[in-house]
Amino acid sequence: MEDEEGAEYGKADFVLLDQVTMEDFMENLKLRFQKGRIYTYIGEVLVSVNPYQELPLYGPEAIARYQGRELYERPPHLYAVANAAYRAMKRRARDTCIVISGESGAGKTEASKHIMQYIAAVTNPSQRAEVERVKDVLLRSTCVLEAFGNARTNRNHNSSRFGKYMDINFDFKGDPVGGHIHSYLLEKSRVLKQHVGERNFHAFYQVLRGCEDAELQDLHLQRNPALYSFTRQGAGLSASESEERSHHRAVMEAMQVIGFSAEEMGSVHRILAAILHLGNIEFVETEEGHLAVAEEVLVDHVAELTATPREQVLRCLLSRTVASGGREVIEKGHTVAEASYARDAGAKAVYQRLFEWVVNRINSVMEPRGRDARRDGKDTVIGVLDIYGFEVFPVNSFEQFCINYCNEKLQQLFIQLILKQEQEEYEREGIAWQSVSARPCALRPGGVVWARARSPPARPTSLSQVEFFNNATIVDLVERPHRGVLAVLDEACCSAGTITDRIFLQSLDTHHRHHPHYTSRQLCPTDKTMEFGRDFRIRHYAGDVTYSVLGFIDKNRDALFQDFKRLLYNSSDPTLRAMWPDGQQDITEVTKRPLTAGTLFKNSMVALVDNLASKEPFYVRCIKPNQDKAAARLDEAHCRHQVAYLGLLENVRVRRAGFASRQPYPRFLLRYKMTCEYTWPNHLLGSDREAVGALLEQHGLQGDVAFGRSKLFIRSPRTLVTLEQSRARLVPIIVLLLQKAWRGTLARWRCRRLRAAYTIMRCYRRHKVRAHLVELHQRFQAARQPPLFGRDLAWPPPPAVLQPFQDACRALFCRWRARQLVKNIPPSDMAQIKAKVAAMGALQELRPDWGCRRAWLRDYLSSAADNPAASSLFAQRLKSLRDKDGFGAVLFSSHVRKVNRFNKRRDRALLLTDRHVYKLEPGRQYRVMRAVPLDLVTGLSVTSGRDQLVVLHLKGQDDLVVCLHRSRPPLDNRVGELVGVLAGHCQGEGRPLEVRVSDCIPLSQRGARRLVSVEPRPEQPEPDFRCSRGSYTLLWPSS
C-alpha cells in the first residue's frame, strides 16, 4: 500500500495514526480528501467520503488492480472490500455481508453499485449464459428500483426512500447464480406530499416526461407535472426534460432486460397515471348534503386505467361498507375529510403495492434456478445492505422515527460485532488486561471495550479500556415489549374510541419519564424547542431528534378500507389484480386486525439484524462532506459529527488494541501447517498451541500475535498475508503430493483386484484341469480291456489350457493302443500288416475297396490253391531266378492281362521280388520276358474303383499296364496288396514311391503319352483291354 501512496496522502489506515484523537482523525481525513483520496481504512472497515464529483477511481482497469489482491496490497477502495468479502466467501465457504451505512447523501447507494460492478466484473470468467443473465439482472435491477424507490430530497437528489438488502447467491465456483432483494419501509407518504424543495418518486416524473405523446394521451395525462397535485410540489425541480426522458428510456430498457413483459410495463404506467388522477380528485358537498366528486371525468380515468367498473370506483371514493355484527353489511357515506383520507390512503397503498410487486417480480427472475444443494453444494451468499441513513428534518414524523430506529439497530449490531464481541472474546480467551486511564470517549459512556495499550508494542497482552457509547438502551426504548415506543403506539392504535396522537404522547411521557434518552416538553417545560402535546425527543446515538406525534397513530395503523382492496382485486388487469391478493376476502371475513406498520418494520429489522449477524460482516462507513452537495468541500464540523456518531474513533482504538484475525489453534494449524517442518504433516509437540508457536517462530512472526486459551490472535493483516502467501506457494506441491498418493492408492486397489481375479482364475483353472484329469482317469480305466483297448472311449472336451496336452495324450494313447494291438499279432503276420499299413497310407480315402480284409498271400503263383495247374512250374522258375538274380524275397506274384505299346493284349505273369519286376510268360514255363530292376519303379497308378488295373511307372522304360488276373474268389481285390507290398518295401529302403489314384491314368510308352481308363461291362466274361488311338480301356466285368 505504501508503495503506491506516499506520506503526502496521509495515513491510508487510521489505525496508523500517531494519536487517536478527533483532531488527528479529522486532519488525516481532510488531507486525504483534498488529495482525492476518498477512501481510508480502519482495519478492514472502509471509511468513504462522498466526493460529489466524478473521480478516476473506477472502471475495468481499477478492478483489475484489485482483483485477487489482499486488502492491504492496494490503496483503500470499495473494490478491495468487495474483493475481501468475495475471497472470504470463496476461501471459507462462509456467507459474508457488506453493511453500508451513513447519512442520507453520504454515498451508500453509489458504493453498493460499485461493489456490484466489481463482483460482476470478476466472476464468470467462462461466460456461462445463466450466470451472465443473473449478473445482468442484478446490475439492471438497481436502475429500476431507483426509479420507483428513490426521490429527490433536500439532502440528496437521488435519495433512497426505502431500505435495500440484496443477497447474491454464488455457486461453489464463486459465480453468481441468483439473488434476492429485501426492501424495507418505503416512504409512501411521499406519494401524497413532499417538503419544499423535494420531489415525489422519480417514476412519476419519468412517465410524464418520458412517455410518447400517444401513450400519454391513452393515460389521459399531460406532460406538465404541475397539473397534478401529487407532483406539483416538485414540478419546478425536475431535471431537464431530455435527462428525464433518457432516464425513462433506461428504466424501460432495464425492465425489458430483466424480463418484464410489455403488458406488465403498460400496467405499471397505467397504475402510475391512475395514482396521479386519484390525487387530483376533490370532494364537494352538494346542496342536498351529499358527497360528490368535483370532477367526475377523473373517476372515469381512474376506472379505465385500473380496469375496474366506474360505479364501484365512485362508491369506494364516496362511501365504505362496514360489517355491523354477524353477516349484516351496511354502506356508510364518507364526510369530505373521510373521503380525502380514504383517497390518500388508497393512493399510498397502490404505490406501495406497485413497488413491492416490482421487487417481487425482479426476485422471481433472480431466483437461483435448478439448484440442488445435494448435487451442487450449498450456495454461499454475499449480502449488500444499503439502507437509509440517520435523518433529522425540521419536522420529523413516523417515517424518520422508523429510519432512525433502523440505524440504532444497525449501530447496535456494529457494536456487538466489532466492539463488544471483541471485548468478550479477549476476556474469554484469557488475554491479560492492564487497565490504564480511560481514553476520551466520543459520546456518553455506555460500555467499555478492552484495547491494547500502544506501548510497549512487543507485548500484545497489555491492554487498556476504550470507552464507547452502547446504544442498546435506545434500541430498548423503542422496541421493548409493552413499554417501548412502538408497543405504546400499537396499544394506542388498538384501543377503542378515538385515541389521539396527543393521548399517545401522554402515554409515552408516563412510561419513559425517567428514561435518559427520552424527553418531551411535558417532562422538560423549559425547553422551548419542543411544543406541548406534539413533540417528543429521543437522544439517538447520532444526535437528538425531535419527533412530532401528529399522524403517528394514523401511519402506524396504515388503514385501508377493504372496499378499496376488493375493488382492485377485481380489476381485469392481471398485473394490478396480482398486487391485491388480500382483496379476495369478504368484508364479513376480515376480522383479524392486521399488524401495524411499526410492528411490521420492527419484525423486519429484527430479521435483518439476525441475518447479518449470521454472516461475516464487512463495513463501509460513508461520510457526507457537506450539506450542499458541493464537490471537493469538506465541512469539518459536519464531518466531525458524523465521525463521532458513527463511532469511528472507538473503532480505531479497538482496532489498534485488537487483532485483525483470530483462529482456533486446530483450525490455524489445519490451514498453515504445511508451512513449517515441525507441523507438517502432523506435529509431535505437546499441544496444538505449542505447534502454532513453533510455526510462527519459524516464520519470525511470533511478535505479532497473542496466544489465547483456545485461539491465536493475529494482530496485523500483514502477518496473515505472509502466512497466506507461503501457504499459496506450497499448495500446488501438496496438491501434487495428494494426487500422487491418490493415484498410487488407486493403482494399488486396481492391482489388488487384478491379483484377486488372477488367483480366482488360477484356482478355477486348476479345478477344471483337475476335474478333467479325474474324468480322463476314470474313463480310461477300461482302456486296457482287450480286444478294443479303449477304441470306443470318447475323449471329454478339455479346458482350453489342456488342449495341447490332450492332443499329445491322444497321440500317445493311439500309439499305445497300436502297440497293444501290434503286440498280439504273430510275427508271421507282421509283413502283411506292414503292407496293409503302407497301402492304407497310400489309398485310404482315395480307393474305398482295396482288399484290406483279406489275408494277403503275396506269392499267388506259388499257391497250389490259386495256381493249381502251374504252381510247381512256377516254383522251378522261381528257384532258377533266385539262383541267377539272388533276390531275397518274393514281394508279389500273380497272373495278369497286359497290353503293350503295340496294342497287343496277352496273359502274362507278374513277379515282384526285392530286386526286380519280372514279366513272365505262363504258357512257356514262366519264361522271363522282361526283367526291370525294382529301383526303376518310380510310381504306381491305380483307379478308385473295384477293377484290378495297375500301371507301374518305370524310369527310362515303358510303363507297364496290367490288370491283375482272375483269382479266387473271382475278382478278389489284389490292387491294394500290390500297392501295400511295393510301398512298404520302398519305405523300408527309404526310397520314395509315388502312388496315384485316378480313373484316367496317364502313362508313357516310348516317349508317347497315353491314357488308360476303365469301362465296366456286365457282359464281359474276362477283363480285357481295348485299344484305340492313344488310349487303352480296360473292359471290366461288372456284376
Ligand SMILES: Nc1ncnc2c1ncn2[C@@H]1O[C@H](COP(=O)(O)OP(=O)(O)OP(=O)(O)O)[C@@H](O)[C@H]1O
Ligand atoms: N463515489 C462517488 N463518486 C462520485 N459521486 C458520488 C460518489 N458517491 C456519491 N456520489 C454523489 O452523491 C450522491 C448521493 O449518493 P447516494 O445516492 O449514494 O447517497 P445515499 O447514501 O444512498 O443517500 P440516501 O440515504 O439518501 O439514499 C450521488 O447521487 C452522487 O452524485
Ligand SMILES: [Mg+2]
Ligand atoms: Mg441511497
